[in-house]
Amino acid sequence: MPRPIHATIDPAAFRHNYMLAKHRAGVARAWVVVKANAYGHGLFACANAVRDIADGYAMLDFAEAVALREAAFGQPILLLEGAFDPADIKDAARLGLSLVVHDAEQLRMLELARPTAPLDLCLKFNTGMNRLGFPPSAAPALVARLRESGAAKCITLMTHFARADEEAGIADALARFDAGVAGLDLPQSVANSAALMRFPAAARDWVRPGIMLYGASPMPARATAASLDLRPVMQVESRIIAVQNVAAGESVGYGARFTAERPMRVGVVACGYADGYPRHATTGTPILVEGVRTRTLGTVSMDMLACDLSALPEAGVGARVVLWGQGLSADEVAAAAGTISYELFCALAQRVPRGIGALA
Ligand SMILES: *Cc1c(COP(=O)(O)O)cnc(C)c1O
Numbered sequence: 001m002p003r004p005i006h007a008t009i010d011p012a013a014f015r016h017n018y019m020l021a022k023h024r025a026g027v028a029r030a031w032v033v034v035k036a037n038a039y040g041h042g043l044f045a046c047a048n049a050v051r052d053i054a055d056g057y058a059m060l061d062f063a064e065a066v067a068l069r070e071a072a073f074g075q076p077i078l079l080l081e082g083a084f085d086p087a088d089i090k091d092a093a094r095l096g097l098s099l100v101v102h103d104a105e106q107l108r109m110l111e112l113a114r115p116t117a118p119l120d121l122c123l124k125f126n127t128g129m130n131r132l133g134f135p136p137s138a139a140p141a142l143v144a145r146l147r148e149s150g151a152a153k154c155i156t157l158m159t160h161f162a163r164a165d166e167e168a169g170i171a172d173a174l175a176r177f178d179a180g181v182a183g184l185d186l187p188q189s190v191a192n193s194a195a196l197m198r199f200p201a202a203a204r205d206w207v208r209p210g211i212m213l214y215g216a217s218p219m220p221a222r223a224t225a226a227s228l229d230l231r232p233v234m235q236v237e238s239r240i241i242a243v244q245n246v247a248a249g250e251s252v253g254y255g256a257r258f259t260a261e262r263p264m265r266v267g268v269v270a271c272g273y274a275d276g277y278p279r280h281a282t283t284g285t286p287i288l289v290e291g292v293r294t295r296t297l298g299t300v301s302m303d304m305l306a307c308d309l310s311a312l313p314e315a316g317v318g319a320r321v322v323l324w325g326q327g328l329s330a331d332e333v334a335a336a337a338g339t340i341s342y343e344l345f346c347a348l349a350q351r352v353p354r355g356i357g358a359l360a
Pocket of ligand 1: 033212
């Protein structure tokens with residue numbers, strides 16, 4: 001029998017979340033951001049869930065983009081880091097892929113490549129992240145160069161915010177962007193999930209929701225996913241494989257990081273950091289056992305973790321455990337581990353078998 005850990009991906013929840021994003025975006029179109037194997041959920045499970053309503057798909061990896069085209073997805077497909085070498089430009093022209101253009105080297109590649117068919121391009125501007133993008137003040141000159149190159153069919157002006165989920169918000173970055181692109185009558189794309197949910201006026205022409213489509217809050221410090229009507233798409237569950245009756249003063253797990261103050265029942269769950277559960281999750285991280293919320297105890301091991309069964313006298317070996325999913329958001333587990341839901345999702349290990357279906 002395989003280990004009892006497994007993940008379930010709910011396409012209907014993904015579709016619900018995408019429709020919510022589209023509703024929020026008003027007349028703007030919405031890229032379905034499916035980079036990193038759809039944030040660890042599985043590219044096709046998610047892409048297929050919105051196949052008939054998706055305005056376009058955005059990702060980084062050419063192989064994933066090619067896989068979508070080969071599976072007859074006809075929508076725009078945007079490569080968020082653009083071309084890595086000239087061969088990518090040829091592939092993009094052949095497959096009708098849209099490319100981000102974020103630096104001078106990519107611009108030169110486009111000028112030299114003379115693609116067989118002009119491409120849809122997203123010209124990316126740096127508004128404070130200092131990661132990718134041109135200075136906004138260069139926008140008019142860059143647009144002129146792209147037009148001269150003959151490589152561009154449609155040019156969209158784009159930026160990505162460093163602090164859309166924070167108190168500081170997007171006002172400063174958006175002002176830099178708007179000042180740079182003023183007077184250019186071209187479509188724009190600026191909003192990720194947090195910007196879309198907090199500042200819907202920034203929807204512009206194309207929004208780029210990612211994390212909200214997977215049912216996690218884009219701003220967990222301000223609003224829970226449930227309060228935003230987002231539905232979890234991934235559930236990770238397992239079972240109790242052993243129970244220990246621990247005496248007062250005894251410790252649990254590596255490093256004896258948890259010590260019982262009174263006699264207690266401890267459940268051992270078949271899930272550890274080799275499955276993608278965060279090792280930084282400390283004692284007290286929420287976990288569901290037979291639908292009841294309890295807490296983890298001590299250090300997470302490679303293949304196991306411990307939980308408190310004091311309030312669950314009936315729960316023994318075989319009891320069902322939800323690590324995150326329905327009734328326990330990945331945001332809560334991530335917060336207890338000092339990280340974000342994105343990392344939990346992406347870290348779900350290859351060895352965890354996945355199924356598709358409604359979460360229960
Ligand atoms: C990942 C990404 C997004 C989606 O961001 P979320 O915070 O997941 O909504 C949008 N735009 C770009 C450029 C990205 O890389």
